[in-house]
Amino acid sequence: MLNYTFHWNQAFKALPQMLDGAVVTLQIALLSMVLGVALALALTAFRLSGSRILRGFATTWVEIARNTPALFQIYMAHFGLGNFGIHLSPYTALLIGIAFNNAGYLAENFRGALKAIPETQARAGRSLGMTPIQAFRLIVLPQMLRVAFLPATNQMVWAILMTSLGVTVGMNTDLAGITQELNARSFRTFEFFALAAVIYYIIAKLVTLAARLVAARMFRY
Amino acid sequence: MKPSVLAFSLLAATALTSQAHADKLDDIIASGTLRCAVVLDFPPMGARDESNNAIGFDVDYCNDLAKALGVTAEIVETPFPERIPALMSGRVDVGVASTSDTLERAKTVGMTIPYFAFEMAVTANEKSGVKSFEDMKGKVVGATAGTYEAIALEEQVKAWGTGEFRPYQTQADVFLALSQGQLDATVSTSTVAQANVKTGKFPGIAVVGKAPFDIDYVSLFTNREEYGLINFLNLFINQQVRTGRYAELYGKWVGGEAPNLAVNGVYR
Numbered sequence: 001m002l003n004y005t006f007h008w009n010q011a012f013k014a015l016p017q018m019l020d021g022a023v024v025t026l027q028i029a030l031l032s033m034v035l036g037v038a039l040a041l042a043l044t045a046f047r048l049s050g051s052r053i054l055r056g057f058a059t060t061w062v063e064i065a066r067n068t069p070a071l072f073q074i075y076m077a078h079f080g081l082g083n084f085g086i087h088l089s090p091y092t093a094l095l096i097g098i099a100f101n102n103a104g105y106l107a108e109n110f111r112g113a114l115k116a117i118p119e120t121q122a123r124a125g126r127s128l129g130m131t132p133i134q135a136f137r138l139i140v141l142p143q144m145l146r147v148a149f150l151p152a153t154n155q156m157v158w159a160i161l162m163t164s165l166g167v168t169v170g171m172n173t174d175l176a177g178i179t180q181e182l183n184a185r186s187f188r189t190f191e192f193f194a195l196a197a198v199i200y201y202i203i204a205k206l207v208t209l210a211a212r213l214v215a216a217r218m219f220r221y
Numbered sequence: 222m223k224p225s226v227l228a229f230s231l232l233a234a235t236a237l238t239s240q241a242h243a244d245k246l247d248d249i250i251a252s253g254t255l256r257c258a259v260v261l262d263f264p265p266m267g268a269r270d271e272s273n274n275a276i277g278f279d280v281d282y283c284n285d286l287a288k289a290l291g292v293t294a295e296i297v298e299t300p301f302p303e304r305i306p307a308l309m310s311g312r313v314d315v316g317v318a319s320t321s322d323t324l325e326r327a328k329t330v331g332m333t334i335p336y337f338a339f340e341m342a343v344t345a346n347e348k349s350g351v352k353s354f355e356d357m358k359g360k361v362v363g364a365t366a367g368t369y370e371a372i373a374l375e376e377q378v379k380a381w382g383t384g385e386f387r388p389y390q391t392q393a394d395v396f397l398a399l400s401q402g403q404l405d406a407t408v409s410t411s412t413v414a415q416a417n418v419k420t421g422k423f424p425g426i427a428v429v430g431k432a433p434f435d436i437d438y439v440s441l442f443t444n445r446e447e448y449g450l451i452n453f454l455n456l457f458i459n460q461q462v463r464t465g466r467y468a469e470l471y472g473k474w475v476g477g478e479a480p481n482l483a484v485n486g487v488y489r
Binding site for chain 1: 386
């Protein structure tokens with residue numbers, strides 16, 4: 001028989017604390033997405049450029065970000081850099097680790113989205129008298145963002161869930177950090193983790209819903 | 222029915238029903254294995270030697286307990302935050318893991334009488350300028366999540382109102398961060414601090430003084446409702462002290478005079 005009596009009231013008493021943590025989680029996820037998109041656009045540009053150094057750099061970044069565990073990336077940002085004397089706070093290390101990971105995945109998304117747009121679009125733009133950069137900015141880029149939007153939303157939800165890895169680098173103000181601390185004090189593991197899971201689920205669903213509304217508005221013809 | 226048949230069937234019925242409820246003590250003896258939760262990044266209570274075998278005061282204590290029960294010991298490694306969850310999920314039978322006997326934990330697990338006592342010391346990064354407990358005010362400090370000293374240190378940081386507290390998941394991570402300078406100081410038991418400074422694996426740290434927290438008594442723990450096993454463990458701890466084995470193990474792993482395990486003026 002289950003050797004455990006549930007004490008749900010203890011978990012609900014801690015709800016305000018956990019909601020404060022949820023705000024910090026959302027904050028980190030949003031910042032890391034903004035950074036990730038900016039870096040991914042740069043990486044995509046590097047990938048398409050003629051310079052071998054830039055292409056090699058971008059490919060290395062994408063390969064490492066996509067093929068190693070996010071936990072390692074975050075751990076390296078805190079302890080790995082710390083070995084060289086660069087001290088990043090747990091918040092910053094988590095942010096940089098997730099942004100690194102996001103940039104890698106989003107760069108692949110953008111590359112795929114770019115391939116989905118036929119070359120004739122850019123050529124039609126040039127034939128109308130636009131410069132290459134104008135053709136890219138006004139014709140290709142909006143279409144590319146449209147195709148890449150839903151995969152990017154996926155990555156945003158993934159970033160929210162990845163913030164939970166911050167506990168390994170001493171992060172104690174986000175949702176997972178607060179939950180782990182409450183758990184370590186009282187050992188009501190099941191109650192606290194179940195409640196935290198529900199909060200993560202709600203946050204992820206809200207973000208997906210918001211993204212769909214934005215998509216409906218922004219991508220109207 | 223013949224009286225002898227009736228008597229025989231009653232005897233058979235009682236013999237079968239008497240085995241219906243067996244407690245954990247019986248289960249351990251019957252299974253032949255005692256699974257202990259032990260923390261192995263906490264020298265000298267638990268650590269790994271060069272051939273990666275588990276060694277330490279807690280490891281020897283678990284082996285003694287298994288011998289007293291007449292079974293073989295199985296050391297199950299658990300990091301600090303995992304000790305009690307391992308018991309609650311049935312992965313271990315007993316915790317021989319330097320677990321402080323706090324009231325909060327006693328609500329969930331059954332704690333025995335103390336089997337060891339720790340004093341808290343402040344370990345600091347040499348470049349941080351922390352030379353005593355009071356110097357930690359306003360600095361970045363940390364400890365292992367879920368331990369007695371981490372909870373006490375976090376309350377102290379909140380009371381001071383300045384400075385930052387970071388909980389790491391393992392003792393090894395805390396010392397790594399301390400050695401890199403990401404933490405200015407930490408509070409840990411004097412034994413683990415001295416052991417880690419001696420190994421030289423974490424350069425740049427030194428023990429700088431005592432922390433004014435109460436003496437940390439640690440107990441064995443098991444399920445709250447297993448009174449049979451808890452009574453046995455209590456007597457076992459008493460016998461370890463009586464026969465001189467406690468003093469012998471303390472001299473082997475820590476050195477010096479073994480601390481008194483009784484609190485003056487109150488019964489357990």
